[in-house]
Amino acid sequence: MTRSFGHQLQRSILFLASAIFLCSFRKIPSTGLRGLRYFCAVPVPLLKLDAVEKSFAGVQALKLIQLEIAAGEILGLIGENGAGKSTLINILSGVHAPDGGVIAWQQQSVKFNSPHDALAAGIATIHQELAFFGHLSVAENMLLGEPWPRRCWRGVNWNQLHAEAERRLAHFELSIPTRRFFNELSSAQKQEVAIARALSRQARLLILDEPTASLSESEVERLFAHLQRLRHAGVAILYVSHRLDEIVKLTDRVAVLRDGELVATYPTAEADVNRMVRDMVGRPLDQVYPHKRRGAFGSPLLELKAATRAGMFRDISFSVRGGEIVGLAGLVGAGRSELARAVYGLYSLDSGEMRLNGKPWSPRNSHQSVTSGLVYIPEERKRQGLVLDHSVGASISIGFSDLLTRWGLVPHAAETRRVERALESFAIRTTGPAQAVGTLSGGNQQKTILARWLDRYPQIIILDEPTRGVDVGAKTEIHALIDRLAGEGRAVLLISSDLPEVLGMSDRLLVMHRGSISTELRGDDMTQENVILAASGLYQEAKGTDR
Amino acid sequence: MKQGPYSRFLVQRLVFLFVGNLLLLLAIRLLLRAGGSFADVLKRCGPDVAPVILAGLGMTGIIFTGAIDLSIGSVIVVAGTVFGILVQSGFGPPVCFGASLIASWSLSMLNGLLVRSLKIPAIIITLAGLTFYRGAALILAEISIPNFGGNISIPDEAFHSPGKLYAGRILFVALAAALLWEAFAKTPRRWLALGSSEEACRLLGLAPGRILQSAFFASGIFLGLAALIFVTRVQYIEPARLALSFELQVIGAVVLGGTNIFGGEGSFAGTALGAFFLYFTSQVLTYAEVNPYFQEAVTGAIIIGVIGLDCALHRRRKLLEELA
Incomplete structure (x- = not known):
């Protein structure tokens, strides 16, 4: 009896050992692990x-x-x-x-x-x-x-x-x-x-x-x-x-x-x-937005009254004053970029009017806008804003070279001086003005576009998603830059889908819903929840039931 | 909503061209007052339009991929020269026909191989081919034919059967095959994919080079048929002047048919309708006794007019849809 039990034990141990031995050569298909490792649960x-x-x-x-x-x-x-x-x-x-x-x-x-x-x-x-x-x-x-x-x-x-x-x-x-x-x-x-x-x-x-x-x-x-x-x-x-x-x-x-x-x-x-x-x-990050809301603004630089373009936006009225940052929030497809492009002269209005510096404004093309002191920095910088193979220097100087032109030629020394000054003042990290724009990081590309226009001293700046796809560090720098622009008395219209950004940077917030401005938020009303409600067209409803 | 392999833009262009073709036929009918039967016009249209449509079907495939072949006129010249030389050396019709088919197919394959291996855009390679092949044909004729006087005469009627007798039938069979193939094969869809994004093809694990080569392969077959009809239609093969600016005629038909010149969108049916449209237009102008000096300019204006009108209609409809 004892002997046979011992015998059985011996046999079963032998059996188990050989089973494990054999298994160790097989791959378990669902995990890709060799058998033995699978049993031992050693993660490979x-x-x-x-x-x-x-x-x-x-x-x-x-x-x-x-x-x-x-x-x-x-x-x-x-x-x-x-x-x-x-x-x-x-x-x-x-x-x-x-x-x-x-x-x-x-x-x-x-x-x-x-x-x-x-x-x-x-x-x-x-x-x-x-x-x-x-x-x-x-x-x-x-x-x-x-x-x-x-x-x-x-x-x-x-x-x-x-x-x-x-x-x-x-x-x-x-x-x-x-x-x-x-x-x-x-x-x-x-x-x-x-x-x-x-x-x-x-x-x-x-x-x-x-x-x-x-x-x-x-x-x-x-x-x-x-x-x-x-x-x-x-x-x-x-x-x-x-x-x-x-x-x-x-x-x-x-x-x-x-x-x-x-x-x-x-x-x-x-x-x-x-x-x-x-x-x-690699360093602690200051999450605080640099913009301090100011009370006193200049005169309205850009005004829209009942501006409408079929299929894009309708009945848009607002104004932006000097030194003010106005945020434009809303869902993708609410018509924010289309509105910005119409102001910039890429689309014409079907009805309504616009005023620039108090004078009636109906731009025929973007060139007229740029020479009148209004610039638009587009959403997709790689497609709409930059020629990726061009050098950083050329990308910047294209914005102001016409100001320097004498007899149809651009004086090289003056151009280089201005480009270098722009690289320095915008802290664009490059190996030099000759580097191709496409090889810069997203943040530096965005700064290059800003640098292009800002040497013209534009009075009104429309930024469309300026920090999309830009890393945290460069984001802060761009925010500081926007704040500096407003501090110099320019009017800024900031389009952004990044809620903390648009809330943190703006003095006032317009929320678009399906082509019209559904709500204007100021002061304490500027919260994430309110923006989301307004962007989905539910703000008035929600506030109505609250009161 | 059910949608076939054609986009709405293409369907609209096809309908547009179809109606246009019917109107042009009606115009020809009305202009045929004094003598000349309508049936004769239709019969003649086979041999006249077949080379453009056949070469156009091949070109459509290449343009699908975003490439282009500018050398097709010169390829036809080489095929014609080879054909002429063999006729003069006393070979029978089947050998001569076969040789001209193979000559054009292999030059098309060569174009594909060069584009693939040199990684130079097709438009540049085939632009070089445009002059090179014609030059090569002249050299070939000069070497092989004693007292080559600029043209090779093909007097025997036996050598003219594909161009003069069977052109319509060849066209019909090839066109039917192309349309069936477009409707039920994967390869044309791969060409469109390559034309719409080479990067996406690569990321999807497809081999862009092989897809491009297959387009040149298929184009070679259609081009061979086009060359066969082209060179057996004429009494004299004149390498320096045969098929001059044929490639522009073909590309014109392809673009008129709604195929995007940059690739990624288009149809074989459109190319055929486009070629018919151009041919009927020229016929109408002839029957209407428009001064021949004016004809080319008028044809150009009509192309611009048709494409412009079609695009305007398309835009208008899209706008209406957006408003609705």
């Missing part, structure tokens, strides 16, 4: 970067990055613009090859020569600049990289293709007509299609670069729920965002990049927003 990184570096034209964009992501982990990646986040993403998604270091993917050293390789390995990326085809349908956009359903005679089965796309969208609770052309979608829908496309790729690692830029609150919630679900299914997620609240809410761990170096990684639970900001900028 899905992706491991060892001393990865990359430089562009002699500038070190990434310095010896050491980073690990485990399966089922959400890693937040934060850093100022120009810190190297995009470079890192591009290396992981196969757009660029690293100059040195080792990328270990599922414990094997890999080299991605193209985005195709990375996708095939199981790394799907949603890039910040959405990569899509405007004149193809939603379904085609989603499935172009995969085989399409065919009929028996090899023709594309369009119905099945659309059904497949619909199925994938429905899986993420989206109902977007798949036969619509991509460029007919709203920007939120475009982003959702991008997300659905990447998520349905069955990736092991999902990289998201600023995926929430044009999503509303509820859409963000839905995205986060999906990401959590994927995480539980063992997908690793690299989440890149400027929005620190999202990082805190979503991620397990945070990695901070600064000037191409990985300065810190810590579990999100141990971090607060202040620590992250400190690590990002």
